[in-house]
Amino acid sequence: MRFPVPERTTEISFCDSLLILQVRIRNTAETKVFLLRSFFWRKVLIIYTHQEPKSLNGSLKNLAVEELSKQGCNVTTSDLYAMQFEPRATRNDIIGCLHNSEHFDYGVESWEAYKRRCLASDLIEEQRKVQAADLVIFQFPLYWFSMPAIMKGWIDRVLVQGFAHNFPQCYDDGLLKNKLALLSFTTGGDEEMFSKGGVSGNIRYLLWPIQHGIMHFCGFKVLAPQICFAPKYVTEEKRKEMLTSWAQRLKTIWEEKPINCTPELYFK
Numbered sequence: 001m002r003f004p005v006p007e008r009t010t011e012i013s014f015c016d017s018l019l020i021l022q023v024r025i026r027n028t029a030e031t032k033v034f035l036l037r038s039f040f041w042r043k044v045l046i047i048y049t050h051q052e053p054k055s056l057n058g059s060l061k062n063l064a065v066e067e068l069s070k071q072g073c074n075v076t077t078s079d080l081y082a083m084q085f086e087p088r089a090t091r092n093d094i095i096g097c098l099h100n101s102e103h104f105d106y107g108v109e110s111w112e113a114y115k116r117r118c119l120a121s122d123l124i125e126e127q128r129k130v131q132a133a134d135l136v137i138f139q140f141p142l143y144w145f146s147m148p149a150i151m152k153g154w155i156d157r158v159l160v161q162g163f164a165h166n167f168p169q170c171y172d173d174g175l176l177k178n179k180l181a182l183l184s185f186t187t188g189g190d191e192e193m194f195s196k197g198g199v200s201g202n203i204r205y206l207l208w209p210i211q212h213g214i215m216h217f218c219g220f221k222v223l224a225p226q227i228c229f230a231p232k233y234v235t236e237e238k239r240k241e242m243l244t245s246w247a248q249r250l251k252t253i254w255e256e257k258p259i260n261c262t263p264e265l266y267f268k
């Protein structure tokens with residue numbers, strides 16, 4: 001990728017998504033360091049959960065990959081069903097000796113194994129992707145007021161203590177605190193069902209455990225959710241609108257401010 005660089009630049013280096021320029025001041029031997037953060041180097045991880053590539057979730061995921069790549073972002077997708085991702089948190093995740101083989105405790109064992117770099121390789125790979133990402137998008141259909149089990153399994157196994165949180169390092173001090181997270185999901189019920197007086201109740205109630213209890217707990221700054229209500233039951237035109245509004249939003253996604261996802265937001 002080509003980009004303009006000041007003439008008197010003496011050194012260019014990269015660190016995370018920062019471009020570091022060292023520039024000599026005119027007619028002196030003095031240099032100044034500039035840190036530039038650009039979306040050209042931003043990294044996005046999409047955790048995608050749908051069995052059918054032709055689904056609306058598949059289209060929303062493809063659109064995000066296309067739009068963000070067009071911006072110059074580096075986009076990685078974890079297609080959990082295609083990867084046959086293992087959702088069960090078991091002792092198979094710990095390679096070698098257990099910390100306490102008398103009484104298996106997944107939380108303790110995964111924490112100890114993380115420190116010893118003894119977690120299963122699929123977890124290490126997913127943690128590497130999360131660590132590299134500036135933004136993690138979770139793309140999924142709503143299952144039982146929550147995410148599909150395979151995505152919950154990804155959360156159980158990947159966001160382990162030591163990597164994502166380490167009490168008291170949680171919420172604003174969570175270990176992933178320099179990252180953004182966004183839930184993009186589809187529903188079966190329509191918007192009215194998920195309104196305050198609707199039969200399913202305000203959709204915010206079900207966002208609470210995920211946005212606050214998982215994302216914010218791990219330190220992520222949470223962006224507003226992208227919700228496509230009842231795509232199966234709307235017209236083709238409406239579905240096209242859903243896709244267009246997602247593409248439009250992604251064009252300015254880096255300018256968005258995180259939402260306040262404290263409990264009051266959900267229950268006021």
Ligand code: FAD
Pocket residue numbers: 050052054055056057058059140141142143144145146185186187188189190231232236239240243
């Ligand atoms: P699809 O059926 O794949 O897509 C909808 C339509 O969009 C299709 O006709 C498809 O062809 C079309 N489409 C795809 N791409 C495009 C494109 N580019 N342009 C135009 N059209 C396109 N719902 C709830 O509300 N609450 C629940 O608690 C809940 N629990 C569930 C639990 C389970 C186990 C299951 C299986 C479903 C549950 N649902 C629930 C319903 C589920 O959330 C919806 O069926 C799902 O969100 C619909 O999204 P989809 O991507 O699967 O839609």
Ligand code: ZN
Pocket residue numbers: 211212213216260261262263
């Ligand atoms: Zn919160």
